Amino acid sequence: MTLTFNRQTLPFRTDFLIAGTQCLLATNSHEILQAAAHWRSPANHAAVSSFEMEVIVDPDMDGNSEQPAHFRGNRHLVFGILPPRSFVAYDLLRRRVHAVLSPAAASDRSFWNKLLLPITIGVLGTTIGVVPLHCACLHRHGNGVLVAGVSGAGKSTLATALAHRGFAFISDDWAYVSKTNSGLLAHGLSFPIKLLPDAERFFPELRALTPKSTLNGEVAYELDPTQSSAFDLKMSTHPRNIFFLERVSAGGCRMIPCRAEFVRDFFEQNAERLPDELPEAKALRSNVIQLLSACRSWILRTSENPQRTAAALDAFLLEVNRATA
Numbered sequence: 001m002t003l004t005f006n007r008q009t010l011p012f013r014t015d016f017l018i019a020g021t022q023c024l025l026a027t028n029s030h031e032i033l034q035a036a037a038h039w040r041s042p043a044n045h046a047a048v049s050s051f052e053m054e055v056i057v058d059p060d061m062d063g064n065s066e067q068p069a070h071f072r073g074n075r076h077l078v079f080g081i082l083p084p085r086s087f088v089a090y091d092l093l094r095r096r097v098h099a100v101l102s103p104a105a106a107s108d109r110s111f112w113n114k115l116l117l118p119i120t121i122g123v124l125g126t127t128i129g130v131v132p133l134h135c136a137c138l139h140r141h142g143n144g145v146l147v148a149g150v151s152g153a154g155k156s157t158l159a160t161a162l163a164h165r166g167f168a169f170i171s172d173d174w175a176y177v178s179k180t181n182s183g184l185l186a187h188g189l190s191f192p193i194k195l196l197p198d199a200e201r202f203f204p205e206l207r208a209l210t211p212k213s214t215l216n217g218e219v220a221y222e223l224d225p226t227q228s229s230a231f232d233l234k235m236s237t238h239p240r241n242i243f244f245l246e247r248v249s250a251g252g253c254r255m256i257p258c259r260a261e262f263v264r265d266f267f268e269q270n271a272e273r274l275p276d277e278l279p280e281a282k283a284l285r286s287n288v289i290q291l292l293s294a295c296r297s298w299i300l301r302t303s304e305n306p307q308r309t310a311a312a313l314d315a316f317l318l319e320v321n322r323a324t325a
Helices: 030-036 059-063 109-128 155-164 197-201 204-208 260-269 279-292 306-324
Strands: 012-018 021-027 050-057 070-074 077-082 086-091 096-101 131-133 135-140 143-148 168-171 175-180 183-187 193-195 219-223 239-247 253-257 296-302
Touching: 012 030, 021 030, 030 050, 030 109, 050 109, 077 109, 086 109, 096 109, 109 131, 109 279, 131 279, 135 155, 135 175, 143 155, 155 168, 155 193, 155 306, 175 279, 183 279, 197 204, 197 219, 204 219, 239 260, 239 306, 253 306, 260 279, 260 296, 296 306
Parallel strands: 021 050, 050 096, 143 239, 239 296
Antiparallel strands: 012 021, 070 077, 077 086, 086 096, 131 175, 135 143, 135 168, 175 183, 193 219, 253 296
16 A cells, blocks of 8 residues: 555644644544644744644554654654554654554554654754753743753652742753744643652652653653643743752752853753754754853752752742842
8 A cells, every 4th residue: 555645635634833833734534633633723823933744544554563662864854663553754854744653543642742743843843943952841930940961860850849849840851942032932842751660759649650661661650740730831931040950979959050151062962963954953953052051050969859959949049039130
């Protein structure tokens, strides 16, 4: 069977906003159309840019053997296999997505909202005007707060503790930053927070959940912020403060001011590689990171548990805001 991706032959069409960009969707599946309705209509909202997404649901995909998620790239093209039995291709140069889904994937809203769309924004990212940055994002005292750090530093755990203290929650792992007329804007997607099993001792609500194997093979709790009354959710914020989280063996919590060069180097070194065919995307990312380096920034060195670290950060921000008011 040969599948032809042609917007004229796909009967269902819509568009929606995600992470500040507009998705133009065409599909043969009414279920996919309904899943897209979860996202905000672009009416009266200015999107940074747009991309096209064409999704075919094909029953023949059920005949394929199940495979773990994996991706391969060739210059500006990225190809991926996603369970259950689905295929996706990204053209970064033309800002297009082509996906063939199994009926099981199409009928699973979590596949669409928590897997395919987040991966799509992560892969296309900078080519559609939103720069993916590996950090948690929250909002407090009228300002956006980014929490960055190397993998395993505890960003998700601290972000969860901050949310329990009243910080508005935007994201725990990736923030998508765009340039607007009012400055940088960091977006989130509100997909589940992944917390390692030892986080149960800090957050008793995890005991009602069962750890799952995640896409990268880790076993973790998935805490859905949209299903918890403890979370005040927000979709975007203007980043003003950045904390680089470092775990230390002793010494309590210390906030150490860091230079703009540290901010630039961290985000540049931790960014995904972009192919040479995308010089404009590379320039945009460098410009966003340069602008981000003007934010107030500190290295947060802590030996305390997440709740105490969150309390220290909250009190510190309050003093900073009072001093600069």
